[in-house]
Amino acid sequence: MSYGQQRPGSETGHIVVSGLTKQYRNVRAVDSLSFSVEPGRVTGFLGPNGAGKTTTLRMLLNLVTPTSGQATFGGQRYADLQQPLRHVGAVLEASSAHKGRTGINHLRVICAAAGLPKERADEALALVGLTPAAKRKFKGYSLGMKQRLGIAAAMLGDPQVLVLDEPANGLDPEGIRWMRGFLKALAAEGRTVLVSSHLLSEMQLLADDVVIIAAGRLVQQGPVDKVIGSMAHGVRVRVRTPQGEDLAKAVTALNATVTQAEDGALLIDGLDAPAVGRAALTGQIELHELTTERPDLEGVFLELTAGKAGIR
Numbered sequence: 005m006s007y008g009q010q011r012p013g014s015e016t017g018h019i020v021v022s023g024l025t026k027q028y029r030n031v032r033a034v035d036s037l038s039f040s041v042e043p044g045r046v047t048g049f050l051g052p053n054g055a056g057k058t059t060t061l062r063m064l065l066n067l068v069t070p071t072s073g074q075a076t077f078g079g080q081r082y083a084d085l086q087q088p089l090r091h092v093g094a095v096l097e098a099s100s101a102h103k104g105r106t107g108i109n110h111l112r113v114i115c116a117a118a119g120l121p122k123e124r125a126d127e128a129l130a131l132v133g134l135t136p137a138a139k140r141k142f143k144g145y146s147l148g149m150k151q152r153l154g155i156a157a158a159m160l161g162d163p164q165v166l167v168l169d170e171p172a173n174g175l176d177p178e179g180i181r182w183m184r185g186f187l188k189a190l191a192a193e194g195r196t197v198l199v200s201s202h203l204l205s206e207m208q209l210l211a212d213d214v215v216i217i218a219a220g221r222l223v224q225q226g227p228v229d230k231v232i233g234s235m236a237h238g239v240r241v242r243v244r245t246p247q248g249e250d251l252a253k254a255v256t257a258l259n260a261t262v263t264q265a266e267d268g269a270l271l272i273d274g275l276d277a278p279a280v281g282r283a284a285l286t287g288q289i290e291l292h293e294l295t296t297e298r299p300d301l302e303g304v305f306l307e308l309t310a311g312k313a314g315i316r
């Protein structure tokens with residue numbers, strides 16, 4: 005089995021979640037959630053703590069039974085997939101393995117149980133860069149190595165779809181960069197990559213699409229650029245000046261709008277930074293700061309989920 009070629013489960017790459025709901029005794033963890041995930045793209049699954057991300061991913065993988073609704077991979081529920089490991093690989097928490105078992109043996113045991121050829125263990129270990137640590141015992145693995153081993157296990161079946169819950173947790177910057185390159189490469193091969201995270205700056209670098217939920221409900225879904233573009237404000241200029249009133253008057257005369265940030269700075273919409281600088285120069289207004297602020301995923305996320313408490 006080699007990567008990048010047509011895989012047996014390539015028709016399963018389209019994930020559709022429709023009306024998915026999970027009611028625990030007192031908490032509606034997931035509430036009529038519908039979204040779709042496309043092959044060939046990395047989709048970030050975002051939400052505040054307690055929003056229902058893990059519950060949703062567990063329902064996708066048939067680990068939690070939905071109260072209502074369903075999730076399908078190419079039209080089939082996970083439970084109905086003939087060889088699930090060859091269609092969908094999942095990393096839900098940092099890999100756990102028998103402490104005294106070596107990395108390679110851990111993977112071989114999974115291969116044996118799943119009816120996969122044992123060479124896949126070596127291939128998957130190489131894929132995540134763990135070959136040098138193949139014969140080291142799991143108890144000696146760092147957190148980053150355990151995360152990689154978890155991904156290797158998920159890749160054993162050469163799946164079309166990869167589902168990961170907070171895979172960057174506990175990784176150092178080098179590990180995070182490796183993860184980003186790895187997941188982007190899988191998507192570039194045409195695979196579907198669905199990854200939950202609360203690291204928004206990382207998601208902005210990694211994801212093509214995002215699905216944002218809060219309090220169990222869908223808040224926004226779409227390509228990252230479009231979601232960021234849907235912000236109430238676009239690019240704006242941030243200024244600090246001891247002559248706030250004078251500057252506000254000068255830029256308002258140029259049809260800009262001015263608001264005051266919580267920290268006292270002025271936020272100017274409708275003019276770029278050079279234009280604001282020129283207006284200040286003309287009015288002999290002293291500036292202490294002049295910067296361009298671009299909306300980012302973190303700003304959008306906070307705006308979209310504001311007031312929708314995640315912890316219920």
Ligand SMILES: Nc1ncnc2c1ncn2[C@@H]1O[C@H](COP(=O)(O)OP(=O)(O)OP(=O)(O)O)[C@@H](O)[C@H]1O
Nearest residue numbers: 028031033051052053054055056057058059060316
């Ligand atoms: N087995 C369970 N029994 C009762 N309530 C649960 C159970 N599992 C999750 N919940 C509740 O469902 C809600 C959603 O939890 P979930 O873990 O899915 O959120 P999350 O978005 O993954 O959060 P986090 O980012 O903090 O991991 C929370 O209020 C949680 O307390």
